[in-house]
Amino acid sequence: MSVEDRGQGVEGSRGRGESGVPATGLHVVDVCFSYGQRRVLADITLSAAPGEFLCIVGPNGCGKSTLLKLLIGHLQPQAGTISLGGSALASLKPGQIAQQVALVPQSGSIGFAYSVIQVVLMARWPWRAAGMAGGLGFQTVQDLQIVHEALAAMDVTHLAERPITELSGGERQRVLVARALAQQTPIILLDEPTSAMDIRHQLQMLELLRQQTRRTAKTVICVTHDLNLAAQWADRVILMDGGHIAAAGPTTTVLRPELLEKVYGVRVETAPGIRFTLAG
């Protein structure tokens, strides 16, 4: 049985538009998706309001990554609707979607040796390209400014002219997050963003994302394996299991030992353990 998530977000729900679709935020209603015959997602309903830090957790194969692909419009659901900022995803052009949602993929190895700044500049494409071609699309001064800010925020300015193929896994992930920031979208999706980062950079990134949600009312949706990360940073957590939502709500409601045991099949304990925070 799938649970519906009627999360209200930190700042409460906004008004609804004429058609009944909420004017802001991300809303997924009764989405089903199958790869051929294999049903991957069934009746997924969730919402994320502006300024919310949402974590999606769940065991391997529960459909987390597929959900992300649906949210950026890479895959089309067989049933249900997804709406972004008041419009249905299916009615938006890819360029328009890219102005609303940014994706930080899992590892993204690139075959060609673009420099870091060139990679981050790719995020400015949706704001520049006129239609498909986009032609030569040289960047503007403003583009460069935004990119430099993003690089600084993720502490990769010193890597700006290094080829991305030379970076370590963690550095590369920071570059990808910087790219998502430079895309300046109200919604950021992250797929396992901290898997290769060291503790300092993990904390820095999560702190930065939280600031973005508080100050600029961005919505951050983070798919992660790290339950502690979810526990510490998320405003709300969605627990998925086998293509359904098993639980959704505030951290304390969802991350309960008995629920986690049922979903993951492993005994969990919560304990007042060691917590790492940024000093100063």
Add this chain to the structure above:
Amino acid sequence: MFRGKYHRLQYSVCHLGSVGILLVSLFLLTACKQDSSGDTAPASGPGGGAATTSSGIRIISTVPAATAQLLQLGAADLLVGVTKYDQPILPPGKEDLPVVGDYDSLNYELLIKLHPTVLVMQRTASNISGRLEDIIARHHIELVNIKLDVLADLYATAAELGRVSGHASAAATTITATRQTLATIQNQWAAAPHPRVVYLVGTSPMMVAGSGTFIHEVLQIAGAVNAGATIGSNYPTISNEALINMAPDVLLIAAPGEPPSTGVQDPRLARLIDLPIAAARQGRIYLITDPNCQLATLTIAEQVRALARLIHQADPPSAPTPAATLPAAGKVPP
């Protein structure tokens, strides 16, 4: 039919087994059929026919020029195997001769079945495989390995072919006559001006007859200078510019078996007619359409005579001596 835990497996084995038996029986049937049709007696072998000569000579020729020469010597009856390139020159009644191979490949099985006594080839010694040497030794086949680069080779080959086909005297006569005729032609044109000639054996890409070829010698006998000899030997590939550098007065293009040229407007000459060479300016570009023009055969004397007339666009300064007529190869009756 099958029951029990392994019934699927049993069905599969059954199916596979029946298919396998079917295939094996088909194979055996066809193999048997072949064996009964192939036999040990030459008389009913394919292609040999009952017309095996009383001399018992059976010749397989893998060289088109040799085939042509054998036909010219009147040894058509002795041929039991040819190459795929010989079709145009085979006389009526002989078009069904089996194809045994060509200059670089041979069907050994067919070779053995035809029970040849003579095998004519044109290969370097290293190119004759051990297998072939084996077969030749075991079946008592005489190997005639010929060269046809220059005219001397032509005479030697004709003599060899005459010997193995039992037409040695005819061959000797023809060789002598050919030599005489060629010498006469050379004398006739010796005093005339020798134009520079380029003989192209291919146009796309352009391949020219260089030194060390019988075409080179033929051109010299016909009273011309082979400009292609300056490039190299055999048949080098050249560019337009190299052709211009050779500054030919006459340009000859081999087009065996094609319809004759319609003059300078002929589309086949389109690329060459605009080149800044004397031959183009004076319209002296000719197509040579004799089917045998690229084979060194025993009709070469007549070919050279015609070539000389073409090059000089005139009759020779003195009256020609009559040459010995030869039985013509191919479908044209003598």
Add this chain to the structure above:
Amino acid sequence: MSKPLNLVSYLGYWAMALPATAVVMVLCMMVGPAQGGGMTWGWPGPDILDVRILPVLAAAIVGAMLAGSGVVLQSMLRNPLADPLILGIASGANLAAVVWVLYGGLLLSLGAAHGVPPILLPTGKATCAAVGAILSILLVFFLARRRSTTALEPVTLLLVGIVVSAFNGAATALLLAISPLEKEHEILNYIMGYIDDGVTRPQLCVALIVGLVGWLLAVGSSHAMNIAALSDEEITSLGVRLGRLRTLSFISASIMTAAAICLAGPIGFVGLICPHVCRTLWGPDHRQLLVTAPFAGAIFLMAAYAFVHSSLGMFHTQIPIGVITALCGGPFFLILLRRRGVWDER
């Protein structure tokens, strides 16, 4: 290189490439075979000028088209080892050329007999080859399509291309086996790739225009091609229509390759090496690559042609240009790879 490309540096690449190519073209025009063997050096007289300039221009166009299409294909297939001749294009052209050599006369007379207007009949081996290339491309395209969101997946395309190539190659070999002796040389020489000395002005113009169309298509999506190096989801998340980009790339690469094959047989290595060299020297930005790689290809092939053309005295025959591109391209590429191996690491 590592800085983002802007208009000034883009124009700078043009400013570097154009004069360099012009200089090389002039140099290539000044060499030729000498009468007694050896080479001549010097600006040719009016007669020879005409004979030299057309093949040199043809070499430039062919090199540029092959290199340009190599850039596009390497981007689309996300594989630096992609070559314009692997997707069944070259083998299709070969097959069509062989069919023309063997049956061209027959086709022409058949067509004339049935009242087909002459304009529709292939007027020569080159046109036939281009038609064969295009038919082969269409075959690969339709076989590789799927009903998924991304119409052309790189791996599927490569596999289908290999299969179609194998089939074309087999058909060509079959025709070669039944061909008469005089035609064999022509066929073999075509397959090894050679710049046709007899190329005419109209042929050059057609090839240039067709090639430019393909090139412009590629330039139009050149910025998107940078993004195409990422994974499928990332490309979509950045707002690029993946299916359309791949289709456009494919069409553009096919048009450019067909233009090249129209003028010369399939010449290998140019489309593989030139994009690599330019990527190693000036970075992987496709906007820059679509400027530098075609000129690099033009320079490479013009130089190869000049060598082949003037070395008649050395080899006593004109060697096929494909031999030179392979012999020279290979070692040069290896050297570059050793020195700057980091650039194309995966």
